[in-house]
Amino acid sequence: MDFKGRHLLTLFDFTTEEIKYFLDLGGELKKEFKEHGGHPNREPLKKSLGMMFEKTSTRTRVSFEAGIWELGGQPIFLSFRDTQLVGTGETPGDTAQVLSRYLGGIMARVYKHKTLQDLAKYSTIPVINGLCNLYHPCQILADLQTIREHKGKLKGLKLVYVGDGNNVCHSLLIGCTKMGMDVSVVCPDDYRPDEKITKKVLEIAKKMGTKLEITKDIPSGVKNADVVYTDTWISMGDEAQKEIRLKIFKDYTVNKELMGHAKSDAIFLHCLPAHRGYEVTDEVIDSKQSVVFDEAENRKHSQKAVLLAFMKD
Ligand code: CP
Ligand code: NVA
Numbered sequence: 498m499d500f501k502g503r504h505l506l507t508l509f510d511f512t513t514e515e516i517k518y519f520l521d522l523g524g525e526l527k528k529e530f531k532e533h534g535g536h537p538n539r540e541p542l543k544k545s546l547g548m549m550f551e552k553t554s555t556r557t558r559v560s561f562e563a564g565i566w567e568l569g570g571q572p573i574f575l576s577f578r579d580t581q582l583v584g585t586g587e588t589p590g591d592t593a594q595v596l597s598r599y600l601g602g603i604m605a606r607v608y609k610h611k612t613l614q615d616l617a618k619y620s621t622i623p624v625i626n627g628l629c630n631l632y633h634p635c636q637i638l639a640d641l642q643t644i645r646e647h648k649g650k651l652k653g654l655k656l657v658y659v660g661d662g663n664n665v666c667h668s669l670l671i672g673c674t675k676m677g678m679d680v681s682v683v684c685p686d687d688y689r690p691d692e693k694i695t696k697k698v699l700e701i702a703k704k705m706g707t708k709l710e711i712t713k714d715i716p717s718g719v720k721n722a723d724v725v726y727t728d729t730w731i732s733m734g735d736e737a738q739k740e741i742r743l744k745i746f747k748d749y750t751v752n753k754e755l756m757g758h759a760k761s762d763a764i765f766l767h768c769l770p771a772h773r774g775y776e777v778t779d780e781v782i783d784s785k786q787s788v789v790f791d792e793a794e795n796r797k798h799s800q801k802a803v804l805l806a807f808m809k810d
Contacts (some may be wrong), residue, residue, distance in 0.1 A: 541569025544601025
């Protein structure tokens with residue numbers, strides 16, 4: 498696999514085989530870490546990762562920071578607020594050219610996907626999307642690793658995403674379809690996933706021979722689900738719409754009744770942070786079916802695979 502000169506902005510840019518490579522390597526790194534508490538048989542990475550955050554984070558920051566350190570590299574945390582991007586309005590292009598002279602890679606969490614594209618355009622080092630308005634690819638690599646661990650496979654499974662057709666939903670549509678899974682999105686009419694992204698995913702689904710369904714009907718959408726997934730109704734940046742969103746999504750809580758429409762051995766995933774009592778009830782997220790903390794753990798393992806793939810000489 499050759500990832501030289503490439504960036505990880507969206508899973509659209511990666512083949513089924515490349516995604517599988519990340520998952521396999523993530524699995525290997527997880528095993529090594531469990532056995533040795535590190536990677537004693539690998540050459541240390543000895544490179545720095547700039548971690549730029551325009552929005553808050555717990556998992557992405559900590560998993561990347563711990564991950565690069567465990568590989569023998571170094572993290573440098575850069576809050577947008579404290580950089581000249583915001584301080585003096587330095588452009589993403591100039592910022593990327595400067596950072597390319599110091600670092601081995603950039604991970605960025607931003608509001609607009611365009612900011613990532615601008616960083617990538619001028620960067621001579623890999624730029625990794627740590628979440629933007631449209632995508633959250635690193636989350637989905639961890640999700641796929643988690644599903645494969647619990648179900649033993651991906652191909653042929655049905656994942657049902659319940660809630661807002663947001664960044665996480667978009668990346669799930671792409672990643673799951675590329676891995677041969679059927680995807681059903683259960684959401685209110687006005688909160689369907691982006692039309693252009695859906696169209697592109699439909700083309701992939703056609704090639705892969707998988708199904709993609711978008712419906713507002715919970716019982717039929719969730720039927721036969723192997724995986725039930727939800728995310729917040731109010732993503733970072735959507736706070737002004739809080740009141741209206743709480744009303745519109747109130748029937749889309751993943752509760753015991755909703756899980757009853759899925760297969761009896763279905764697993765529950767959530768990228769976290771969870772808003773208990775809103776998109777998911779305690780009884781579901783704390784149930785035996787829930788694998789949300791394995792999922793959160795796998796952020797670190799699967800991202801270490803990404804860091805090695807993109808940053809190793
Ligand atoms: N799932 C996820 O990206 O979590 P954080 O916002 O805490 O990074
Ligand atoms: N959709 C959420 C994901 C948080 C990890 C957001 O963008 O805020």
